[in-house]
Amino acid sequence: MASPDPLLLAGRPRRAEALIELFVRSSGFIVIASVVLIFFFVGKEAVPLLTSAEVHEEVTVWRMIAPQKGGGYSWQPVSNVPKYSLLPLLIGTLKVTLVALLISLPIAVGAAIFTSEFAPQGAREVIKPAVELLAGIPSVVIGFFALMVLASWLQDAFGVPIRLNAVTAGIGLALAVIPIVYTVSEDALSAVPQAFRDGSMALGANRWQTAWRVVLPAATPGVFAACVLGAGRAIGETMIVLMASGNAATMSLDPTRSFRSFSATIAAELGEVVHGDAHYRVLFFIGAALFVITFFLNLAGHAYVSRLKRKLRG
Amino acid sequence: MMKRLAMLLVAAAAAGCGESEANRDTIVAYGRENNSGTYAYFKEHVLANEDFAADVQTLPGTAAVINAVSKDKRSMGYGGIGYVKGVRALKVKKDAATPGVEPSLDNVVNGSYPISRYLYFYTVGQPEGATKHFITWVSGAVGQKVCGDVGYYPLPEKQRAGDAGAAPAGKATITIKGSDTMVILGQRWAEHYMRSNHDITVQITGGGSGTGIAALINGATNICQASRPMKPKEKEQVKEKHGKEAVEFAVAMDGLAVFVHESSALHEVTLEQLKGVYTGKVKSWSALGKP
Numbered sequence: 001m002a003s004p005d006p007l008l009l010a011g012r013p014r015r016a017e018a019l020i021e022l023f024v025r026s027s028g029f030i031v032i033a034s035v036v037l038i039f040f041f042v043g044k045e046a047v048p049l050l051t052s053a054e055v056h057e058e059v060t061v062w063r064m065i066a067p068q069k070g071g072g073y074s075w076q077p078v079s080n081v082p083k084y085s086l087l088p089l090l091i092g093t094l095k096v097t098l099v100a101l102l103i104s105l106p107i108a109v110g111a112a113i114f115t116s117e118f119a120p121q122g123a124r125e126v127i128k129p130a131v132e133l134l135a136g137i138p139s140v141v142i143g144f145f146a147l148m149v150l151a152s153w154l155q156d157a158f159g160v161p162i163r164l165n166a167v168t169a170g171i172g173l174a175l176a177v178i179p180i181v182y183t184v185s186e187d188a189l190s191a192v193p194q195a196f197r198d199g200s201m202a203l204g205a206n207r208w209q210t211a212w213r214v215v216l217p218a219a220t221p222g223v224f225a226a227c228v229l230g231a232g233r234a235i236g237e238t239m240i241v242l243m244a245s246g247n248a249a250t251m252s253l254d255p256t257r258s259f260r261s262f263s264a265t266i267a268a269e270l271g272e273v274v275h276g277d278a279h280y281r282v283l284f285f286i287g288a289a290l291f292v293i294t295f296f297l298n299l300a301g302h303a304y305v306s307r308l309k310r311k312l313r314g
Numbered sequence: 315m316m317k318r319l320a321m322l323l324v325a326a327a328a329a330g331c332g333e334s335e336a337n338r339d340t341i342v343a344y345g346r347e348n349n350s351g352t353y354a355y356f357k358e359h360v361l362a363n364e365d366f367a368a369d370v371q372t373l374p375g376t377a378a379v380i381n382a383v384s385k386d387k388r389s390m391g392y393g394g395i396g397y398v399k400g401v402r403a404l405k406v407k408k409d410a411a412t413p414g415v416e417p418s419l420d421n422v423v424n425g426s427y428p429i430s431r432y433l434y435f436y437t438v439g440q441p442e443g444a445t446k447h448f449i450t451w452v453s454g455a456v457g458q459k460v461c462g463d464v465g466y467y468p469l470p471e472k473q474r475a476g477d478a479g480a481a482p483a484g485k486a487t488i489t490i491k492g493s494d495t496m497v498i499l500g501q502r503w504a505e506h507y508m509r510s511n512h513d514i515t516v517q518i519t520g521g522g523s524g525t526g527i528a529a530l531i532n533g534a535t536n537i538c539q540a541s542r543p544m545k546p547k548e549k550e551q552v553k554e555k556h557g558k559e560a561v562e563f564a565v566a567m568d569g570l571a572v573f574v575h576e577s578s579a580l581h582e583v584t585l586e587q588l589k590g591v592y593t594g595k596v597k598s599w600s601a602l603g604k605p
Contacts, residue, residue: 076365078348078357088368147378152385161340163386164371243378246371247347258371268347268374271521274548275528 039291045284048276058278059084061285075249075260077269077279084282086289088249092166092259096241099170099255100177100234105227107174108181112223116189117211128186135179143243146172151244158256164246166255172240181230188222189215218312221305228301232294238263262286339598343370343591344379344391351493351523351541352376355431356392356570360588367594380573387575388599390591394495394568395422396465401573405582414582422467422569428585429572432564433466433496436530436538439558444486444514445536450478452503452565464502467567487515492526492539499566500539531555541568 048055064086067073073085111131115124150171151163160167192215200210216223246258247268266283273280345366346353353372357363373379376393383391384400395403395417405414408428421427441449451457453475458468468474490500497520504516521529523540530538531551544552544560552560572588574580580602590596 074365074368076348078354079365080363083365148381155386161388162342162371163382242374247373248369248371250368252369258369268372269349271349271525273349273524274545274551275531277547 039288042284042288042291046281046288049278049281049285052281055278055281058082059282064282064285073251075265077282082279084279086286088251089260089262089265089286091251091253092245092249093235093261093263095166095253095255095259096169096173096245096261097231097234099166100173101227101231103171104174104177104181104230104234108178108226108230109185109223111178112182112185112189112226113211113216116186117215118207128183131179131182133179134175135183137175139176139237139239140243142172142175143240146240146244160256162246162256162258164244164258166245166257166259169241169244169259170255172244173234173237176237176240177230177234180233181226184226184229185219185223188219188226191222192218221308221312224308225301225305228298228305232297235297236263236290236294238267242267262290266290338388339600340388341591341597341599341602342386342389343367344382344389345370345372345592346376346379346393347372347374349522349524351431351495352393352570354542356429356592359429359431360585361592362589364589364593366592369594370592383573383575387577390572390574392570392572395571396568398571398573400576402576402578402581403571403573404580406572406588407582407584409586410584417569417571419462419467422567423470425470427569430467430567430569431541432469433493433499433566433568434540434543435490435563435565436527436540436544437536437561437563438530438533438552438556440561441536443482445488447478447481447511448488448507448514448516449537449563449565450475451507453563454478456506457503457565460502460506461499461566464499466496466499467569469564469567473564481511481514483513485513485515487517488537489535490516490518490537490539491521491529491535493523493541494520495523495541495568496539496566530560539565 049059049061059082064084068083068085073087074083075085075088076083111127115127119127146168147164151168154160154168154171155163196214196218197210200214201207205214241261242264245261245264247260247264248258249260250257252259266287269279270283273283345356348354357366371382373382376397379391379393380397380399380401383389391401398417403417405416406428407414415421415427417427422430435449435452437445437449440446453469453473454477455474458474461468490504497518500518504518507516508514523538523542526535526538526540527544527548529535531548533556543562549560552558572583580599583602587596587602591602596602
């Protein structure tokens, strides 16, 4: 490699460079600091749930997990005897996340394989920006679509008794997850060196065999990271779920029944709770729990990806 | 392989399409989110403080409930009377022996419609000066007429305040915060009031009953408007913080309509039946006496 032209560098003032470096460095710190500060704020509001005697008269963490008096688990925070069981909310959240991922991951990864391996150059230049545009649709619009249109379609087609259910919300959620998973996995697939494809073809594999057995495995770390990102989005997404789930805190595992998720519960209830009381603490506790869940999901995904990468380089 | 898959799909679709008898008979109950004054009122007055059944679906906003019910033949919902459109409001009976009462202005104001509520103003301690004048004006003949014009229900004659008289001299600002249900009403009151009282400025913001009450506790507003009564705990907080009691003023009325899909065969419902539906004891239309 040729060394940089000394004349070009000489004219540049050092101070500007130092300033730019400072700016870039502080941007990095600001991002990290905001995440940490958000977590501390949410955590701080939730801590009295563990420590305050006043809150404990109404609810303890144990009572949020254990079966309630008279059996059963229910979420009835506004009641003479408030009941804060997290189990129906957990079931609801997992139920919709699972449905959304089952729908979105095959479609998104499939579309990514198509665009990177099979689509003609012209089509690719249209498809990719178009799908990325989908990511720009505000989730409240998708939620509204699911509530008004999708729910009716599904009810007419399958005659389910409850319009707003985990399938309706899951499909809405999938619309939000697909662009993320698609665009990240497409990048990963496109980044696989052309030499891999050429080598595979030279050995007599056809395009499908090349895509499925050579390119996809080589891109697994990136594709997997995309899926983890999608799962994180699905768990935390609020507006679509709030609008299309029916928000009934049932314990049912049936995807055609209504459910209530963690995120929608916070969105629906936080605006009107008495500041600082037990219900308020519980909502912040749920927020902190969601934060921790997505954090560990990303961490586990990251660890798995780096292990895969090492193995592939191996 | 493909053929078998196709057959499987067709079978699944056929099984789904044939609506089962049990499905058609199930009541799908919709309600409001538990942060709303409407939810609290319904729970207290219709469910007698029992819990809602877990599978009652809760939606953000009365308009959303109406919309859901208008699209679902097997559903039932409740919400503010003013919103009812595209669904059929049921007559409500106090018990099986009394006649069903239509939810209408007259029936709400004369008290014969069984599920109506008050809308409130709260202040810290007895109001004084401009605030007192404003509240008296609102509860009097002029304020209550405005209330009727905007589409809310005025107080019964005997609960109205007398003539407010002249406003206290000098400039003053009154801040009002609270219930989203009452924001439009509050704005109209403010406009009319300021037209005849030039020295006084009235500022209204929404945010919800809970938000308004929190602002009152923190001393951030003169008046809090709420579509539900204050909870004992909130009253305690006012007393703790300010050393004065929270004072309540009923300033308007609102009725809750119970509605079903327009094609429904059901025309009236008793409070007992309603309680059954929302606590989960009555699950089918046939139990309400309608196919």
